Amino acid sequence: MPEAKSAPLLRVAHLKVAYPIRSSLLQRQISANVAVSDVTFDINPGETVGLVGESGSGKSTVARAVIGLVKPDDGVIEFEGRNITGYSRKQFKSVRREMQMVFQDPYASLNPRLTVRDLIAEGWRVHRDIVPRDRWTAEAKKLMDRVGLNPDYSDRYPHQFSGGQRQRIGIARALALRPKVIICDEPVSALDVSVQAQVLNLLDDLQEELGLAYLFISHDLSVIEHLCDRVLVLHHGHVVEQGNAREIFERPRHEYTKALLAAVPVVRPWLDQADEGRHPTGEPAA
Amino acid sequence: MTATAPAPAPAVNATMRHARRARRGVTVRIVVPLVVIGLIVVGAIVVPLVYHYDPLHADLLARLKPPGTVTSDGGTAILGTDQIGSDLFAQIMAGARVSLLVGVATLVISGVVGLALGLLAGHFGGWLDAALMRIADVQLAFPSILLAILVASVLGQGVGNIIIVLSISNWVVFARVARSQVLGLKNREYVEAARALGAGNWHLMFRTLLPGCMAPVIVVATTQFAQVILTEASLSFLGVGVPLGTPSLGSTIYNGTQYLSTAWWISTLPGIVLVILMLAFGILGDALRDKFDPRLRSA
Numbered sequence: 001m002p003e004a005k006s007a008p009l010l011r012v013a014h015l016k017v018a019y020p021i022r023s024s025l026l027q028r029q030i031s032a033n034v035a036v037s038d039v040t041f042d043i044n045p046g047e048t049v050g051l052v053g054e055s056g057s058g059k060s061t062v063a064r065a066v067i068g069l070v071k072p073d074d075g076v077i078e079f080e081g082r083n084i085t086g087y088s089r090k091q092f093k094s095v096r097r098e099m100q101m102v103f104q105d106p107y108a109s110l111n112p113r114l115t116v117r118d119l120i121a122e123g124w125r126v127h128r129d130i131v132p133r134d135r136w137t138a139e140a141k142k143l144m145d146r147v148g149l150n151p152d153y154s155d156r157y158p159h160q161f162s163g164g165q166r167q168r169i170g171i172a173r174a175l176a177l178r179p180k181v182i183i184c185d186e187p188v189s190a191l192d193v194s195v196q197a198q199v200l201n202l203l204d205d206l207q208e209e210l211g212l213a214y215l216f217i218s219h220d221l222s223v224i225e226h227l228c229d230r231v232l233v234l235h236h237g238h239v240v241e242q243g244n245a246r247e248i249f250e251r252p253r254h255e256y257t258k259a260l261l262a263a264v265p266v267v268r269p270w271l272d273q274a275d276e277g278r279h280p281t282g283e284p285a286a
Numbered sequence: 287m288t289a290t291a292p293a294p295a296p297a298v299n300a301t302m303r304h305a306r307r308a309r310r311g312v313t314v315r316i317v318v319p320l321v322v323i324g325l326i327v328v329g330a331i332v333v334p335l336v337y338h339y340d341p342l343h344a345d346l347l348a349r350l351k352p353p354g355t356v357t358s359d360g361g362t363a364i365l366g367t368d369q370i371g372s373d374l375f376a377q378i379m380a381g382a383r384v385s386l387l388v389g390v391a392t393l394v395i396s397g398v399v400g401l402a403l404g405l406l407a408g409h410f411g412g413w414l415d416a417a418l419m420r421i422a423d424v425q426l427a428f429p430s431i432l433l434a435i436l437v438a439s440v441l442g443q444g445v446g447n448i449i450i451v452l453s454i455s456n457w458v459v460f461a462r463v464a465r466s467q468v469l470g471l472k473n474r475e476y477v478e479a480a481r482a483l484g485a486g487n488w489h490l491m492f493r494t495l496l497p498g499c500m501a502p503v504i505v506v507a508t509t510q511f512a513q514v515i516l517t518e519a520s521l522s523f524l525g526v527g528v529p530l531g532t533p534s535l536g537s538t539i540y541n542g543t544q545y546l547s548t549a550w551w552i553s554t555l556p557g558i559v560l561v562i563l564m565l566a567f568g569i570l571g572d573a574l575r576d577k578f579d580p581r582l583r584s585a
Contacts, residue, residue: 097484111497
């Protein structure tokens with residue numbers, strides 16, 4: 001995507017996050033489990049950066065550190081040139097409205113006791129100056145419409161929606177604060193394949209419409225390929241390869257990236273002439 | 287389009303019907319106990335006034351009369367009279383007044399305090415949690431009746447003091463239940479989502495966590511209600527509860543135990559009222575729990 005070269009919206013440099021291991025008796029820290037270390041990347045306005053890796057590679061930790069849910073142990077996170085690494089929770093509040101998150105599990109990430117309208121309005125309750133209270137219902141309905149939900153359902157509860165619809169609610173909730181970056185933590189991995197495409201297309205449309213930037217986390221390479229401009233490949237908390245998405249997919253350099261790409265299941269391997277070794281019957285491919 | 291019976295109804299309809307039936311059940315289970323409790327409340331307010339009930343008035347000629355006896359002044363003692371000859375119906379209703387007042391006030395005070403402290407302990411964790419829970423442990427190590435006797439003997443008798451005493455010995459239960467619920471909820475993704483929206487501690491505790499704590503707390507409250515009324519009765523029996531001139535269901539029951547072989551009604555009838563009251567609160571609490579469950583609600 002041709003973007004004007006300007007200052008990056010989000011800059012992460014040498015990020016390191018470690019989870020302490022505490023002794024059971026005195027809660028003293030006896031060791032630490034380093035989840036990610038030395039992760040560096042930029043996100044420009046309107047750009048999508050993908051984060052790939054297997055389970056436990058630290059993808060979600062990066063996301064949680066960027067949005068301030070875990071404290072980084074080392075490194076710098078800058079948002080629009082401001083160093084937000086050491087921000088207190090109060091200071092972070094102003095950043096949060098620029099940066100939102102869509103969670104992995106649409107069944108767990110929506111409060112079951114709130115209606116869709118209240119779920120979407122929750123951000124306005126926290127940040128009072130975005131939408132005046134008497135406009136909440138109307139604005140929430142507008143957002144529902146925008147993410148492809150029927151606005152008449154605004155009084156329903158999350159359990160009355162399907163997984164894909166719930167994820168749309170989650171996206172509407174993130175959009176409600178009018179952010180510039182949305183962190184998508186495996187937003188479609190819990191969804192049916194057919195619904196995945198719809199949600200991805202929605203994210204794509206919203207990006208075009210609103211000029212959003214995404215930090216897109218996934219273990220599904222086809223999803224990353226479909227959506228991302230640039231890709232970081234994480235392995236055991238380290239970035240093993242990063243660069244232009246197409247380049248990485250066509251010419252992976254690192255062994256781990258090659259292994260990841262080879263692990264993508266192929267629907268009809270016998271049609272894949274390049275890969276004779278995986279022929280199901282052992283016969284040479286035609 | 288033929289007029290056959292609806293072919294295999296879609297699953298959606300089945301669940302909708304199920305939800306609707308469950309909701310209707312909930313409504314019945316809320317309305318019936320409320321009516322029962324309402325009748326007892328109205329009776330507790332009105333009956334002693336109508337009967338000009340005076341707990342200190344003794345009429346020895348009319349003592350230990352069975353239910354339905356016509357008294358010397360021409361009235362009928364529907365539920366009989368007690369060991370000092372006062373009308374049992376009026377006494378039960380006056381007693382229900384005290385028991386209800388003590389029960390409800392204690393639940394409200396200990397519930398609010400316990401919930402707040404439990405939320406604080408669960409949400410913030412750390413030393414605050416440790417300190418609050420150790421206090422709770424220490425208190426649980428004493429039998430609550432012993433604690434109540436101790437506090438009551440310091441504060442003295444009286445309905446207000448009984449409420450304070452019982453609140454002190456009851457907040458622990460609420461705090462523990464609330465805390466354990468918070469611990470279960472606080473790592474849910476939706477709590478994290480609220481945090482990501484920028485919600486502060488206040489918002490997280492009272493708008494996100496509290497609603498999730500309510501269901502078990504309400505159930506605990508209904509069982510505690512029975513507990514509180516019984517403890518109040520025991521305290522009155524031991525002489526550190528409500529003062530002599532104030533009848534409560536508990537004190538009437540205990541007074542009657544001495545006459546159980548000759549005048550069964552003195553203990554039995556207030557006992558039945560007590561059981562009905564507790565049952566009504568129990569069912570109400572259970573139904574309210576279901577009503578708070580969003581899965582049984584729909585647009």
